[in-house]
Amino acid sequence: MTESLARHLACIDCGGRYPLGYRLECERCRGLLELTYDLERLRKEGPALFSGTGLWRYAPVLPIADPAHRVTLGEGGTPLLDCPRLAAQLGVRRLLLKFDGPNPTGTVKDRSSATAIAAALQFGYRATSVVSSGNAGSSIAAYSARAGLRSLIFAYERASAPKLLHMAATTADLVIYQGVYDDLITLWDRLVEERLFFDCGASRNAYKQEGKKTLAYEIAEQTAFTPPDVVVAPVAVGETFIATARGFREMREAGWIPRVPLMVAAQATRANAIARAFRDGTPIRPLKIGYTVAEGLAAGNPGKKGEWVLRLLHDLKGLAGDAEDEEILDVQRLLARVEGVWAGPTGVATLAVLRRLLAGKQLDPAQTICVIVSETGLKTEAELPSRQGTAFDHDSLRRLVLERLGSA
Ligand SMILES: *Cc1c(COP(=O)(O)O)cnc(C)c1O
Ligand SMILES: [Zn+2]
Numbered sequence: 455m456t457e458s459l460a461r462h463l464a465c466i467d468c469g470g471r472y473p474l475g476y477r478l479e480c481e482r483c484r485g486l487l488e489l490t491y492d493l494e495r496l497r498k499e500g501p502a503l504f505s506g507t508g509l510w511r512y513a514p515v516l517p518i519a520d521p522a523h524r525v526t527l528g529e530g531g532t533p534l535l536d537c538p539r540l541a542a543q544l545g546v547r548r549l550l551l552k553f554d555g556p557n558p559t560g561t562v563k564d565r566s567s568a569t570a571i572a573a574a575l576q577f578g579y580r581a582t583s584v585v586s587s588g589n590a591g592s593s594i595a596a597y598s599a600r601a602g603l604r605s606l607i608f609a610y611e612r613a614s615a616p617k618l619l620h621m622a623a624t625t626a627d628l629v630i631y632q633g634v635y636d637d638l639i640t641l642w643d644r645l646v647e648e649r650l651f652f653d654c655g656a657s658r659n660a661y662k663q664e665g666k667k668t669l670a671y672e673i674a675e676q677t678a679f680t681p682p683d684v685v686v687a688p689v690a691v692g693e694t695f696i697a698t699a700r701g702f703r704e705m706r707e708a709g710w711i712p713r714v715p716l717m718v719a720a721q722a723t724r725a726n727a728i729a730r731a732f733r734d735g736t737p738i739r740p741l742k743i744g745y746t747v748a749e750g751l752a753a754g755n756p757g758k759k760g761e762w763v764l765r766l767l768h769d770l771k772g773l774a775g776d777a778e779d780e781e782i783l784d785v786q787r788l789l790a791r792v793e794g795v796w797a798g799p800t801g802v803a804t805l806a807v808l809r810r811l812l813a814g815k816q817l818d819p820a821q822t823i824c825v826i827v828s829e830t831g832l833k834t835e836a837e838l839p840s841r842q843g844t845a846f847d848h849d850s851l852r853r854l855v856l857e858r859l860g861s862a
Pocket of ligand 2: 465466467468469470480481482483484485
């Protein structure tokens with residue numbers, strides 16, 4: 455079936471309901487909006503509702519009515535990798551990696567870009583824009599190009615070289631901004647009201663966020679609807695975390711899964727406003743942040759989305775944690791060597807946080823733990839290994855092979 459079962463936009467604060475238009479917040483209380491679906495149909499028809507492959511397999515639980523608007527570059531359908539060797543190293547019974555590096559632009563952002571650009575088409579926009587630390591920019595630019603829309607991309611001056619190259623290749627309108635994400639986002643969010651472009655930012659757009667919900671649906675299907683006990687999700691502004699939690703909740707309400715996994719919010723220590731508020735039991739205090747290797751997590755002021763993450767953590771009895779840059783880089787190397795998964799620092803922050811929570815005995819290692827690894831390593835900028843070449847003859851080559859592998 456390809457019919458969308460989306461029904462309303464609902465305010466997460468006052469419950470106010472709106473028809474499915476392009477609306478970014480509640481008219482009454484300015485609260486954030488979330489999409490609601492025909493739960494009866496979900497309950498009655500079950501997962502047999504889904505057909506096809508990739509992200510649009512989940513079209514019934516996404517808010518795009520007309521199949522002609524469902525832009526795709528082949529996103530979604532990423533692997534859930536059982537990682538016994540890494541599990542043994544970390545001392546957990548079972549470790550699953552939801553690896554989103556194979557997406558078309560190498561990150562989880564393609565899930566939200568697909569539904570954002572589809573919504574831009576649905577609501578008749580000709581141009582899109584986003585403020586990005588690098589990943590959202592390449593992804594929104596790529597999907598806009600694919601849909602024939604213009605994209606005005608604001609990119610972080612310290613974004614890695616591969617991310618900048620990627621953005622420059624996919625949009626004619628790339629603007630580098632000074633400072634960090636937080637320095638521009640409030641100004642840019644105010645401009646959104648003028649409707650000169652479709653909002654592809656992470657602050658408010660429910661249609662954009664919804665694409666990331668497919669992470670939960672994929673994890674559920676890949677585990678035959680017996681989802682893992684724990685899911686660790688990255689948090690910058692909170693889209694990925696919120697959407698994943700929403701997906702699991704929806705499936706529980708529809709009776710497809712017995713319970714929502716324990717959700718863990720993972721941040722970089724250098725941008726840990728939400729993890730801190732969770733730990734201290736306080737409201738979120740925006741942080742002035744500098745550089746973190748987890749570039750995609752570099753937001754010091756997550757705004758209303760951050761409050762939503764905190765609320766979900768309380769409602770679902772979840773956990774939050776953070777990890778230092780050195781720990782993130784260490785686990786990046788470990789994952790590549792032990793499981794062959796080359797992921798970026800932003801992508802493995804979740805794994806570094808998991809390692810910390812295990813060390814602090816905040817998580818039970820006897821559980822099945824799923825970690826979302828949200829970024830390919832191919833967008834990483836790091837020091838190169840030596841390029842010093844060696845010239846060989848038969849003997850020296852044979853000696854080297856014996857030296858390296860003789861005892862293997
Ligand atoms: C943007 C991003 C995230 C998380 O951002 P949210 O706004 O919290 O969803 C995680 N991983 C990668 C690779 C990203 O680019
Ligand atoms: Zn409201």
